[in-house]
Every structure is written in structure tokens, then in C-alpha cells.
Amino acid sequence: GDRQGPQFQLLMKAAALCNNATLERGGISVKGLFRGLAGGQRAREWSVLGDPTEGALLVMAAKAGFWRERLESRETRAAEIPFDSDRKRMSVVYRQPSGSLTAYTKGAPDMVLELCTHIYRGGLAVPLTERERERILALNSSLAEGALRVLALAYRELPGEVREFSEENVERRLIFLGLAGMIDPPRLSAVRAVKTCRLAGIKVVMITGDHQQTACAVGREMGILTKGDRVLTGPELDRMSVAEFQEQAGRVSVYARVSPKHKLQIV
Numbered sequence: 001g002d003r004q005g006p007q008f009q010l011l012m013k014a015a016a017l018c019n020n021a022t023l024e025r026g027g028i029s030v031k032g033l034f035r036g037l038a039g040g041q042r043a044r045e046w047s048v049l050g051d052p053t054e055g056a057l058l059v060m061a062a063k064a065g066f067w068r069e070r071l072e073s074r075e076t077r078a079a080e081i082p083f084d085s086d087r088k089r090m091s092v093v094y095r096q097p098s099g100s101l102t103a104y105t106k107g108a109p110d111m112v113l114e115l116c117t118h119i120y121r122g123g124l125a126v127p128l129t130e131r132e133r134e135r136i137l138a139l140n141s142s143l144a145e146g147a148l149r150v151l152a153l154a155y156r157e158l159p160g161e162v163r164e165f166s167e168e169n170v171e172r173r174l175i176f177l178g179l180a181g182m183i184d185p186p187r188l189s190a191v192r193a194v195k196t197c198r199l200a201g202i203k204v205v206m207i208t209g210d211h212q213q214t215a216c217a218v219g220r221e222m223g224i225l226t227k228g229d230r231v232l233t234g235p236e237l238d239r240m241s242v243a244e245f246q247e248q249a250g251r252v253s254v255y256a257r258v259s260p261k262h263k264l265q266i267v
Contacts, residue, residue, distance in 0.1 A: 003064065006123045011177045014153040016061035016068045017075070018092050018104040021050030023058050053149065056182040057106070075102070079165035083107070085209050086259050093158065093165050101158035103170045108211070109140040109179060112152035116176040120155075125175045140179060140211070147217035148181035149210060186222045194223050207255040207263055215256035229253035234262045 024047050048055030058068065075094040078101060083090035089107025096102060105112060118125040119132060136152075143150045154174040162169065194204050206224050208215050212233055219225030230251040237245065237258070245265075255266055 007120045007177065008064075009066075010120060010155060011153055011180075012061045012064045012066040013071060014104040014106065014155055014177055015057040015180060016066045016071055017077075017094060018090060018106045018153070019054045019058055019068065020080075021048055021052075021054035021058050023047075023055070023062060024049050053151070053182065053184075057151070057180060060180065060182075079170075081165065081167055081170060087111070087167075088209065089171070091167075091170050093170060095160075099160040101160055101162060103156050103158055103174075105154045105171060105174055106151050109150055109152040110137065112154055112174070113137065113176065115171050116154055116174045118173070118175040120175050120177055128176060136176070136179070141213055143179065143181040144211040144213035145217060146181075147183065147185075147214060147221060149184050149214055150179055150181045152179055153177045184218075186218060191222050198223065203253075205253055205255070205266075207258055207266060209258060210256060212256040215254050219254045225253050231256060234258040237262055237265065 026045060046059075048058070061067070075096055077092055078095045079093040081091040087107070088111045089105055091103055091105040093101055093103045105115070113133060113136060116128050119128045120126075140150050140152075154176050156170075156172075156174050158170070197204050204224050206215065206219050206222070208218075210218075212231060216225055216231055219231075225231070228251075230248060231254045232248065232252045233255070234257045237255075240248070249266075255262070258266070
């Protein structure tokens with residue numbers, strides 16, 4: 001798309017600001033001009049301090065020229081609604097120099113899309129139609145089938161006088177900005193470990209909060225999901241009785257879109 005366009009710029013801002021990771025160079029995360037100088041010499045190695053998924057979004061934004069340090073020299077974080085594995089999303093609120101507030105949200109596409117009423121297009125927020133919603137979910141599925149972890153990003157403007165930053169106040173009537181897909185390849189050592197377990201007669205089961213299609217693609221790459229194995233999601237688990245689940249469990253190799261309560265139930 002148009003990298004100079006307002007939609008792209010808002011997407012990059014959301015990725016950089018709705019984020020708690022830090023990019024380091026040569027072990028230094030000092031804000032400003034001195035980052036990247038270690039012992040007086042240029043340090044070439046970059047690393048992420050914090051969550052690797054957030055780090056990937058920071059790298060994406062930085063490559064497009066959007067550094068959180070620079071953005072935060074003009075905008076000040078006023079509040080954060082943290083990510084948790086039940087909500088599957090995170091929001092931050094920033095105060096603009098004018099005094100107005102902007103909320104940025106990122107999270108699982110299906111969860112974020114439920115909160116969106118508009119989509120940003122051509123410099124305007126226009127109503128999000130059912131057809132557009134289906135198109136976004138289809139694109140999400142397409143990316144997930146390629147073993148990508150996908151996050152949706154959205155935003156909304158808030159009145160400057162707002163003082164209570166609850167889920168109910170912030171995470172509603174959001175304006176959809178776009179999807180970000182990132183690769184999270186299995187480590188070679190993990191693939192080898194699964195193979196060793198299978199040779200020893202041990203069945204390996206994968207339990208993840210990721211989208212079902214992402215989980216299946218990674219499961220196949222690792223040799224966990226094979227022909228005839230069952231895949232079960234958290235919502236499906238909610239609809240099962242204990243007896244039904246016990247009857248199915250032996251055939252399940254991948255659990256996707258699960259919450260901590262589901263993990264406890266599975267174990």
C-alpha cells in the first residue's frame with residue numbers, strides 16, 4: 001500500500017505505541033542518539049527486550065521510520081489496559097499535544113474486530129460493513145494457514161476530559177486499521193525433541209492460544225499433528241461435557257485458542 005498514506009502511518013503508530021517491548025543495540029536501550037554506540041564503536045547486533053511478538057511489531061514500525069521514543073516525545077501515555085490470555089488484546093491511551101486522547105488496541109483479529117464499528121480508508125473512518133468484516137476474517141485465515149501469527153490493530157479518539165480508562169470506556173467503537181502477520185518458526189531443537197518422543201512411544205500434544213489454522217500449520221511442521229489426529233479449540237471445549245471431553249482427549253493432538261482455564265482442564 002501507500003507508505004505515505006494516513007492509514008499506513010496510523011497502523012505503524014499503533015504497532016509502536018501499543019507495545020511494551022524495547023529494541024536494544026549492543027545491549028544499550030538509551031533513548032535518542034546514543035543507542036547503537038557501545039564502547040565508542042558502532043554495535044551492529046540488535047535484540048529485543050520484552051515480549052518477542054511485541055518486539056516483531058516494534059521492528060516492523062522502526063523499519064518504516066516509526067520509533068516509539070520519537071513518537072513519545074510528542075505523545076504521552078495516559079493509561080494501559082494490559083493484555084491477558086482471556087481478553088486476547090491490549091490497549092493503551094495516549095494524550096496528544098492538543099490535549100485530546102487517542103486509544104490504540106492490538107490483539108487477536110476476531111476479538112478486536114468484534115469491537116470495531118468503522119474502518120479507516122482514504123483518510124476517513126467509514127462504517128465497517130459485514131462484507132468487509134468477512135473479507136478481513138478471510139484474510140486472517142489465509143495468513144494463519146501460512147503458519148503466521150496474526151494480530152489486528154485498531155484505534156479511536158477519546159474526549160480529552162475522560163479520566164476513567166476502563167475496558168468499557170476505551171475498547172468500543174474502534175476503527176480498524178489492519179492486520180500484521182509474523183512468522184514464529186519452531187526451533188530445530190523442538191522439532192528434534194518431538195521426533196525423539198514419538199520414537200520413544202510418547203504422544204506429544206500442543207496447547208496454544210494461537211488461531212486454529214496457525215496452530216495446525218505449526219503442528220504439522222513439528223510432526224505433532226498427523227493424519228487422523230483431532231484438533232480442538234477452547235470454544236469447542238466449553239461446549240463439551242467432562243465425559244465427552246474424556247472420550248475425545250486421546251485423539252486430540254492440537255488444542256488452539258485456549259485460555260488458562262482450558263489449559264488446567266486439559267491437564
